[in-house]
């Protein structure tokens with residue numbers, strides 16, 4: 001386990017920002033977790049170390065790293081890199097210039113050109129190494145297209161990031177990939193960044209690279225530290241995440257043994273001698289003359305692979321180790337530096353001047369300000385709210401923009417380079433077009449990202465939607481916020497009611513990829529405006545569902561799918577959750593390893609949600625929000641209706657063969673729902689568990705009517721099981737009632 005550094009250490013720290021109260025690096029935590037899961041990584045590691053030992057040549061005088069290239073090794077290695085900004089338009093949306101500047105600095109560090117190398121304390125001045133590695137943002141992407149080496153990927157994974165957030169990886173044997181995200185998920189909570197050693201990367205190439213919090217892009221030497229791991233450097237105290245605990249070594253001679261240090265540039269850390277006293281290395285030369293090297297008896301707390309954040313240097317031995325990694329085939333590191341790869345990635349070419357990539361983000365706002373209800377981009381004509389469209393174009397300095405908006409926008413055209421505010425007078429999907437211009441060209445993005453709902457009600461009490469008529473779905477807008485395969489859609493291949501029409505949320509991973517879990521993705525389906533004014537008592541939002549899971553994953557794990565239903569009585573400005581269903585509640589068809597499609601005999605489950613009275617308004621909308629999980633299979637929904645009975649009770653209306661009790665179990669009375677039969681005479685009998693009759697009555701109704709007969713709690717005063725028998729037209733039916 002890694003530890004967060006304490007308040008005391010943070011206060012002493014000369015460099016760490018208050019907002020950076022993070023453990024610098026979780027590389028070793030990830031490493032040990034991976035080794036636990038995939039012990040084969042250790043095989044790769046042994047092979048790699050053997051290869052490196054094989055590279056041993058003559059030893060560098062005074063350094064004598066046991067793994068060295070030729071002492072005359074003065075080549076500079078060039079390495080292409082790509083930076084991915086994984087964002088959801090939040091603070092993590094790093095501007096390109098911030099990245100260009102950061103990469104320049106990382107490159108300086110790898111050429112020992114960072115000005116603060118001169119601040120290395122005396123014992124280490126002569127061990128300051130120059131890695132002679134030139135980092136270059138690529139100018140050609142994997143498809144052969146020109147690039148500036150920075151890409152922006154919109155993803156929900158930015159706020160729950162782990163290896164999955166690396167779905168946009170460029171080939172790792174051609175580029176060092178670096179991702180920036182907003183927040184790490186549970187596996188790396190509290191870390192600022194992490195990377196994989198070459199041996200792990202050889203086993204899991206699709207996770208190879210550096211991933212870090214956006215605010216560490218240019219913080220101290222956080223990213224050069226991680227690139228050190230990519231090039232096989234360990235922490236100065238060894239490959240664990242516990243600095244300050246036990247003396248350790250990093251397989252590099254000129255970094256003396258150390259316990260390592262937590263963040264903080266204290267004098268105690270800087271001149272720490274723990275573990276390093278009397279540090280000597282003894283070598284037997286193949287030429288016959290033995291040598292003894294006396295390294296500093298002080299720890300190298302200024303080392304970039306320590307956690308102090310007063311990092312100034314790599315040692316010569318570390319540079320040899322990194323350069324050796326770049327000459328090894330393990331994880332294809334040696335391909336990075338080949339002339340062919342440098343040509344293919346355009347690493348040595350100057351950064352091209354490229355046209356911008358047009359992009360914008362959207363928020364909803366009232367006069368009082370931005371509504372932070374995440375991604376909902378739905379408002380009704382009557383809501384009074386704005387849609388705010390913010391220019392997010394990137395890849396070049398934007399000289400000017402041209403916006404156009406459909407649907408009777410208050411600002412149908414604009415050249416505003418910032419945010420444009422709009423209300424719309426025509427309902428439906430709004431077409432937005434943004435042209436972004438720069439000195440190098442222009443780019444146009446045209447899309448229909450927001451929906452303006454008509455306030456004219458599509459129905460009210462008794463509204464019934466079978467989803468069989470595509471035209472009827474026109475006012476049921478569906479949003480796929482991240483434009484991926486996990487989404488709502490009309491489905492004509494199955495139904496509950498035999499009309500071959502229903503709604504599907506496709507949650508099955510049809511690509512069967514290992515990466516890009518949908519966990520964290522959610523998409524919305526909205527009802528049309530419903531007029532519920534003047535209603536009272538119990539009114540139910542009814543629908544039927546059927547669903548399966550793709551794998552076990554535990555029925556209530558966070559990795560499962562879930563459904564949430566929200567309501568608004570102010571046209572979409574504010575939404576309130578009125579019901580939620582977990583994976584365990586949704587899945588009624590077990591686990592299917594293939595994509596789940598209901599057949600005629602597939603069971604469907606009736607769902608009934610009591611609509612709170614606050615939504616008995618003339619324009620109420622409901623929102624179905626589906627959270628896709630990593631264990632999901634498809635979910636289907638059919639026969640949405642608004643009525644006075646729960647869905648399964650309403651079924652009684654279609655048959656006279658039984659009756660329903662609801663709610664059941666109950667602690668406050670219940671209702672019996674039945675059809676009165678051809679004579680209209682109904683006999684009721686309720687017995688307790690001992691068989692004692694606690695209630696008996698005959699009632700006469702009009703024939704063949706749907707009846708709701710209340711049973712007061714007083715009739716069944718004790719908690720326990722009762723048997724309710726209803727006799728209609730001489731036929732007795734018995735159901736169990738649970739009172740608590």
Ligand SMILES: [Zn+2]
Pocket residue numbers: 024025026027028225226229235
């Ligand atoms: Zn580290």
